[in-house]
Amino acid sequence: MTLITDIRLRRILDSRGNATVEADVLTESGGFGRAAAPSGASTGEFEAIELPPNEAIANAREHAVPRLVGEVHAGDQRAVDNTLRAADGTDDFSEIGANSAVAISMATAKAAADVLGAPLYQHLGGAFRGDNFPVPLGNVIGGGEHAADATDIQEFLSAPVGAPSVADAVFANAAVHQEIHDMLIERDTPAGKGDEGAWAPSIDDAEAFEILEEATSTVADEVGFEIKFGLDVAAAEMYDEEEGGYVYSDQVRDTDEQVEYIAELVEEWDLAYVEDPLDENDFEAFADLTEKVGDQTLICGDDLFVTNVSRLEQGIEMDSANSILIKPNQIGSLTDAFDAIELAANNTYDVIVSHRSGETEDTTIAHLAVATDADFIKTGAVGGERTAKLNELIRIADDAA
Numbered sequence: 001m002t003l004i005t006d007i008r009l010r011r012i013l014d015s016r017g018n019a020t021v022e023a024d025v026l027t028e029s030g031g032f033g034r035a036a037a038p039s040g041a042s043t044g045e046f047e048a049i050e051l052p053p054n055e056a057i058a059n060a061r062e063h064a065v066p067r068l069v070g071e072v073h074a075g076d077q078r079a080v081d082n083t084l085r086a087a088d089g090t091d092d093f094s095e096i097g098a099n100s101a102v103a104i105s106m107a108t109a110k111a112a113a114d115v116l117g118a119p120l121y122q123h124l125g126g127a128f129r130g131d132n133f134p135v136p137l138g139n140v141i142g143g144g145e146h147a148a149d150a151t152d153i154q155e156f157l158s159a160p161v162g163a164p165s166v167a168d169a170v171f172a173n174a175a176v177h178q179e180i181h182d183m184l185i186e187r188d189t190p191a192g193k194g195d196e197g198a199w200a201p202s203i204d205d206a207e208a209f210e211i212l213e214e215a216t217s218t219v220a221d222e223v224g225f226e227i228k229f230g231l232d233v234a235a236a237e238m239y240d241e242e243e244g245g246y247v248y249s250d251q252v253r254d255t256d257e258q259v260e261y262i263a264e265l266v267e268e269w270d271l272a273y274v275e276d277p278l279d280e281n282d283f284e285a286f287a288d289l290t291e292k293v294g295d296q297t298l299i300c301g302d303d304l305f306v307t308n309v310s311r312l313e314q315g316i317e318m319d320s321a322n323s324i325l326i327k328p329n330q331i332g333s334l335t336d337a338f339d340a341i342e343l344a345a346n347n348t349y350d351v352i353v354s355h356r357s358g359e360t361e362d363t364t365i366a367h368l369a370v371a372t373d374a375d376f377i378k379t380g381a382v383g384g385e386r387t388a389k390l391n392e393l394i395r396i397a398d399d400a401a
């Protein structure tokens with residue numbers, strides 16, 4: 001009795017104050033699900049298309065809603081997402097918008113879970129899901145497209161790999177964030193926050209590494225478990241062919257120099273994680289770097305893979321990385337995100353489920369990460385739209401215990 005009986009779409013605010021799409025899905029037996037689309041700033045060239053919310057809502061109402069309401073069962077997620085694809089009729093959701101598609105897809109999954117009386121992670125993961133919890137990667141210093149006049153590297157991420165529980169890990173990342181604040185004050189470097197709540201001081205990357213090392217080791221001593229750190233370089237945003245490569249504040253590095261530089265950073269700082277160290281079109285340079293340091297760290301494709309099975313297949317074939325970032329709105333549906341996760345896991349890639357820089361209170365990604373046994377979740381360290389997911393993870397762990 002999970003036949004979809006109504007879908008309501010509306011514009012709500014995201015964390016940057018921009019409009020985004022929210023969907024409510026109702027079912028015949030009274031199930032209800034609500035979800036909202038997030039939005040990126042450093043978006044990949046190959047992502048599914050986000051339309052202006054008004055347009056996305058109008059087009060989804062015209063093309064998708066009539067094919068779903070009274071026609072498809074909410075519990076059959078693949079049928080729901082296939083219907084969204086058929087209604088859209090393009091490869092990249094450019095007709096109804098990936099923002100409408102992902103909001104409907106996620107809201108439908110929640111409605112189906114509601115009908116079952118089960119938490120979303122259990123509906124998505126099934127009764128025999130593993131009992132692992134993802135390690136949260138906390139963005140604590142950042143710049144790039146997420147903050148003006150700050151670091152070149154987009155995200156410096158605290159990685160509490162030794163935490164005994166997800167709650168310990170979440171609190172450790174918040175403590176690192178606070179410790180960095182204290183250190184910045186001591187250094188007379190006041191800082192505002194970027195889009196994801198990370199400190200965005202006007203410092204260079206070298207200083208950010210020093211601060212992060214000190215902050216993570218101070219907090220690790222306090223909490224008694226290992227905290228490493230990692231990066232989202234978001235290198236596609238730096239890459240400029242006409243300039244001859246990767247444009248940093250103080251120099252331009254060509255592709256070989258960029259590979260060398262990142263490999264040195266991995267060695268010097270014992271990095272646990274490096275996301276998008278190279279341009280989104282350069283599967284080969286990714287493969288060079290993975291060959292050099294892939295046994296010491298995670299080389300993760302975000303803009304490289306855009307949660308897209310075909311791009312991941314290419315990466316697997318070329319050994320371009322050893323992990324993938326999963327952002328459901330990059331591809332437009334939960335089914336597509338699940339397929340990418342399954343392909344990654346079958347090829348021993350680590351999986352990192354991720355928020356976007358523009359977020360809402362929606363907690364679907366916390367459930368998705370637990371349901372799929374993801375190795376990591378990247379969803380900030382502080383800020384209401386980030387703690388919505390982090391606190392949900394704590395609740396899920398509590399519920400599952």
Ligand SMILES: C=C(OP(=O)(O)O)C(=O)O
Pocket residue numbers: 039040041042043044232234302354355356357358
């Ligand atoms: C979360 C990220 O930023 P955005 O949402 O701006 O793409 C990212 O690049 O990993």
Ligand SMILES: [Mg+2]
Pocket residue numbers: 232234275276302303
């Ligand atoms: Mg990224």
